Amino acid sequence: MTNTNGTILITGASSGIGAIYADRFAARGHDLLLVARNAGRLTGIATQLTERYGVSVRTIVADLGAEEGLKAVEAVIASDDTITHLVNNAGFGSAAPLAGAKVEDMQAMVAINVTAPLRLTYAAVPRFVSRGKGTIINISSIVAIGPEVLNGVYGGTKSFVLAFSHSLRKELQGTGVNVQVVLPGATGTEFWDVAGLPASNLPSEWVMSAADLVDAALVGLDRGEFATIPSLQDASEWDAWEAARAAMLPHLSSRKPADRYSA
Numbered sequence: 413m414t415n416t417n418g419t420i421l422i423t424g425a426s427s428g429i430g431a432i433y434a435d436r437f438a439a440r441g442h443d444l445l446l447v448a449r450n451a452g453r454l455t456g457i458a459t460q461l462t463e464r465y466g467v468s469v470r471t472i473v474a475d476l477g478a479e480e481g482l483k484a485v486e487a488v489i490a491s492d493d494t495i496t497h498l499v500n501n502a503g504f505g506s507a508a509p510l511a512g513a514k515v516e517d518m519q520a521m522v523a524i525n526v527t528a529p530l531r532l533t534y535a536a537v538p539r540f541v542s543r544g545k546g547t548i549i550n551i552s553s554i555v556a557i558g559p560e561v562l563n564g565v566y567g568g569t570k571s572f573v574l575a576f577s578h579s580l581r582k583e584l585q586g587t588g589v590n591v592q593v594v595l596p597g598a599t600g601t602e603f604w605d606v607a608g609l610p611a612s613n614l615p616s617e618w619v620m621s622a623a624d625l626v627d628a629a630l631v632g633l634d635r636g637e638f639a640t641i642p643s644l645q646d647a648s649e650w651d652a653w654e655a656a657r658a659a660m661l662p663h664l665s666s667r668k669p670a671d672r673y674s675a
């Protein structure tokens with residue numbers, strides 16, 4: 413039987429935030445396409461969600477850091493017209509400072525956090541636009557606003573996700589395709605173990621559960637919010653940051669160097 417709710421493709425669905433997105437979208441009656449490397453975990457999640465919610469859950473075991481893995485997911489996006497939402501969630505971070513991190517690891521981070529969402533968005537957008545409908549959810553981070561907080565390459569990748577989402581949203585206005593960017597603060601997942609700083613080292617009042625994070629992000633999505641920062645208590649701080657950007661934009665390009673740079 414065809415599921416008219418549409419299929420949600422979630423990358424990094426084998427744990428943490430992605431696994432909660434899978435649960436919540438299945439509870440809403442969507443079929444799922446779950447992507448990650450860990451086949452055992454993906455199968456376990458798929459079986460559980462099918463039993464619990466009666467939806468169809470397919471899995472794609474793919475390394476999004478490898479060309480082969482990216483091509484496999486792109487091919488599914490190209491051939492499956494039931495996909496209505498792309499959740500670019502797979503990613504990893506590091507707490508290592510520049511001097512303490514291997515450049516190969518940093519390049520691998522750019523591949524997962526930047527190249528993968530870029531490639532999958534390019535695969536999905538033309539299809540969504542031709543159908544006049546679709547949603548892209550990009551998982552950035554609060555370090556997009558404070559890239560100096562953790563590892564600098566990690567901050568840079570998440571700033572890319574925020575900037576890319578801004579321009580995507582602008583370009584896609586009027587097409588029926590919706591873009592949301594989510595900026596989680598510290599969230600209690602395996603992310604922190606992978607980053608080399610287990611979450612137990614952080615003050616507990618900083619750390620949100622993945623369930624609370626995703627539930628809040630979905631409230632933002634349902635309200636049509638562009639940038640959702642579940643941990644930011646006062647939304648006017650984001651509005652002020654956006655207003656400051658908008659006010660500066662018209663003054664950023666000029667034939668004449670500013671007076672303060674006179675020799």
Ligand SMILES: NC(=O)c1ccc[n+]([C@@H]2O[C@H](COP(=O)([O-])OP(=O)(O)OC[C@H]3O[C@@H](n4cnc5c(N)ncnc54)[C@H](OP(=O)(O)O)[C@@H]3O)[C@@H](O)[C@H]2O)c1
Nearest residue numbers: 424426427428429448449450476502503553598599601603
């Ligand atoms: N936790 C936080 O504090 C926090 C804060 C801000 C933003 N975020 C962002 O939230 C997103 C989800 O992270 P999380 O906190 O849920 O961490 P997580 O539990 O470690 O989940 C990361 C997911 O990404 C997948 N993944 C990693 N490398 C991959 C690869 N090469 N190919 C395919 N999938 C890959 C992992 O699956 P496999 O290992 O099975 O491949 C896993 O499902 C990330 O983009 C992260 O940057 C997290």
